[in-house]
Amino acid sequence: MPQMTDERVRARLREEDLSLLHEVSMKTAGVSHLEMCIQCGTCGGSCPSAMDMEHTPRMLFAMLRAGMRDEVLRSNTPWLCVSCYHCVVRCPQEVHIADVMYTLKSMAIQAKLYSDSTAPHFSQTFVDMVETFGRSFEFGLASRHYLRHFPLRLPGMLPMGFGMITKGRMAITPKKIKHMDQLKSILKRASQLELTS
Amino acid sequence: MNKYILYPGCSMESSGKAYGESINTILEPLDLHFEEIDDWNCCGATEYLGINLIPAYSLIARNLALASKQMNGTRTVVAPCSACYLNLAKADYYMQERPSLGVKVNEALEAGGLSYVPGTLDVRHLIDVLVHDVGVDAIQKAVVRPLHGLKVAPYMGCMLPRPDYQHRWTDHEHPTELDDLLRALGADVIDYPLTTECCGGHMTQIGPETAFELIMRLVADADERGAHLMATVCPMCQMNIDAYQNEMNHFFKTDYHMPILFFTQLMGLAFGKEPGEVGIGTELVSARNALAHIGIEVPVTHEPAAPRKKDEGLPMPRRWTKQEGKEAVK
Numbered sequence: 001m002p003q004m005t006d007e008r009v010r011a012r013l014r015e016e017d018l019s020l021l022h023e024v025s026m027k028t029a030g031v032s033h034l035e036m037c038i039q040c041g042t043c044g045g046s047c048p049s050a051m052d053m054e055h056t057p058r059m060l061f062a063m064l065r066a067g068m069r070d071e072v073l074r075s076n077t078p079w080l081c082v083s084c085y086h087c088v089v090r091c092p093q094e095v096h097i098a099d100v101m102y103t104l105k106s107m108a109i110q111a112k113l114y115s116d117s118t119a120p121h122f123s124q125t126f127v128d129m130v131e132t133f134g135r136s137f138e139f140g141l142a143s144r145h146y147l148r149h150f151p152l153r154l155p156g157m158l159p160m161g162f163g164m165i166t167k168g169r170m171a172i173t174p175k176k177i178k179h180m181d182q183l184k185s186i187l188k189r190a191s192q193l194e195l196t197s
Numbered sequence: 198m199n200k201y202i203l204y205p206g207c208s209m210e211s212s213g214k215a216y217g218e219s220i221n222t223i224l225e226p227l228d229l230h231f232e233e234i235d236d237w238n239c240c241g242a243t244e245y246l247g248i249n250l251i252p253a254y255s256l257i258a259r260n261l262a263l264a265s266k267q268m269n270g271t272r273t274v275v276a277p278c279s280a281c282y283l284n285l286a287k288a289d290y291y292m293q294e295r296p297s298l299g300v301k302v303n304e305a306l307e308a309g310g311l312s313y314v315p316g317t318l319d320v321r322h323l324i325d326v327l328v329h330d331v332g333v334d335a336i337q338k339a340v341v342r343p344l345h346g347l348k349v350a351p352y353m354g355c356m357l358p359r360p361d362y363q364h365r366w367t368d369h370e371h372p373t374e375l376d377d378l379l380r381a382l383g384a385d386v387i388d389y390p391l392t393t394e395c396c397g398g399h400m401t402q403i404g405p406e407t408a409f410e411l412i413m414r415l416v417a418d419a420d421e422r423g424a425h426l427m428a429t430v431c432p433m434c435q436m437n438i439d440a441y442q443n444e445m446n447h448f449f450k451t452d453y454h455m456p457i458l459f460f461t462q463l464m465g466l467a468f469g470k471e472p473g474e475v476g477i478g479t480e481l482v483s484a485r486n487a488l489a490h491i492g493i494e495v496p497v498t499h500e501p502a503a504p505r506k507k508d509e510g511l512p513m514p515r516r517w518t519k520q521e522g523k524e525a526v527k
Binding site: 027029030031048049052078079080082083084085086088089098099101102103105106109118119122123124126127130134135136138142145149150153156157159160163164167168169170171175177178179182183185186187188189190191193194195196197 | 211213394
């Protein structure tokens with residue numbers, strides 16, 4: 001057993017530290033029920049992308065309870081969540097698992113603790129487009145994202161992109177909402193707020 | 198006339214254009230009237246929630262606030278896209294479940310001169326309105342060209358029947374609403390157990406191998422069960438299964454050809470509309486052969502040119518042979 005773990009266990013014996021679990025639960029929209037996890041593993045067993053995850057959701061929640069902040073935020077698990085909500089409807093404790101995953105993503109971005117930047121960059125690019133135009137802009141998003149992360153996929157994607165454009169399914173110029181200034185001031189104010197209670 | 202407030206969502210104007218077009222063709226036969234939310238914005242899809250919580254919910258709530266100003270005899274917002282529907286419904290529900298979220302979101306909305314009282318609106322998906330308000334019987338009465346003999350795999354996707362905050366569906370994993378609706382159109386609905394499995398969502402963009410695996414399962418199962426095509430209720434599912442099927446085939450060295458249409462396109466056809474009117478021909482995996490099974494002919498539009506063979510090289514001006522030159526002079 002590595003020294004560090006040993007010391008952490010001793011610390012746990014002195015005073016159970018559930019601050020990480022509470023922090024995540026608090027930052028999650030709705031009432032997360034995260035504290036109620038009974039480690040049954042239904043979530044991992046229901047997950048369509050569990051095969052590619054470093055930790056199943058069950059493991060991740062145990063790690064939160066154990067205060068393993070770095071390991072949790074570095075895990076690829078939240079980034080592989082496809083938001084299919086299979087686990088959410090099957091969880092006997094009604095934990096808002098998908099929403100906890102969203103919280104973990106935002107915490108990992110804030111702490112800059114992710115191992116693969118593809119997913120965070122994609123989310124950020126999407127959000128940039130929305131914050132600029134008020135609407136999603138698929139052509140801008142796809143071209144920027146693929147050039148940055150999948151340049152080798154581009155040649156194979158060309159027929160698809162060409163088909164989407166010629167069939168009128170992808171505009172090469174963005175659409176903008178009328179009251180962009182209103183949306184910008186809402187988002188600016190929102191970014192200064194945090195969910196604390 | 199039944200009035201509803203419409204939140205179209207971004208894809209209705211781009212990748213899911215056929216969905217928007219076909220919805221417009223079914224409103225009149227069913228006596229529905231949709232009024233679009235004025236100056237609506239993107240719902241943030243599955244991306245914004247993972248970046249920053251309060252801005253993400255404020256983005257969604259701006260639409261709810263705008264819609265609540267347009268309540269003119271109705272409090273129901275209809276969203277045809279499953280992701281938009283879930284985001285709007287989720288924001289409304291969570292602001293009630295956790296009042297402090299509602300307070301913060303309203304603080305942000307105030308900066309734009311807006312406000313929203315959680316619970317004011319009723320957020321529903323298009324198929325929910327069609328099956329539960331209009332009713333399967335009324336839909337069946339509007340059918341003039343039954344789709345007899347068309348084998349359809351009903352694909353509900355995941356974000357519609359789950360998490361189901363308002364308990365609207367017969368089941369979270371095997372709901373039968375889409376089956377009932379397609380059957381009312383006369384279609385031959387096949388048994389499709391994967392109906393609420395995931396299409397990969399945004400994984401086609403960030404982890405294609407995970408996504409291809411999921412797309413493969415859905416397409417292979419529909420194919421094995423003899424479906425001519427799949428019917429979907431979500432632009433994201435349509436995009437993933439249609440536009441990425443070719444790349445998925447390359448990846449697994451398979452040769453599937455499984456068209457996927459929006460359920461409203463099939464409704465339009467059954468209501469007697471022409472394929473062009475309901476956006477058929479915009480799918481990348483062509484539904485022409487599938488629809489030929491029931492005698493519906495899809496006119497040929499711009500087919501992309503067949504790829505050149507490698508040894509052909511670049512297209513060059515053809516050289517005239519001496520013989521041809523002589524003939525030309527004559």
